[in-house]
Amino acid sequence: MSKAAISFLILALMALAADQLLVPSMETMSTLAKAAAGVFASLFVAALFVGRRIKFDPILRQAKP
Template sequence: MSKAAISFLILALMAAATDQLLLPSAESLSTLAKAAAGIFASLFIAALFVGRRIKFDPVLRQAKP
């Protein structure tokens, strides 16, 4: 897993935890934390796909004659 993917995963978990720890009266901050968690989770998935495409590129694995 790339450093970017790990970073986005940690940020998504932190945003989700922040949403859970907020008081019920802080509705706007809760919405903001949920949106941040969704964005970071999406970026985490994107970073996983990008890392996999670069790591397993068949052009890089060709044997040179």
């Protein structure tokens, strides 16, 4: 897992934890925390896909005799 993916996962978990720790009367902040968690979770999934891309192998591009 890349450093970016780990960072986004931690940020998503922190946003969810912040949402759980807020008092029920703070609905606006709760909604913002849930939205932030959704954004960070989406970025986490995107970072996982980007980290799986196929690496270039220069040996495969050598000219055949």
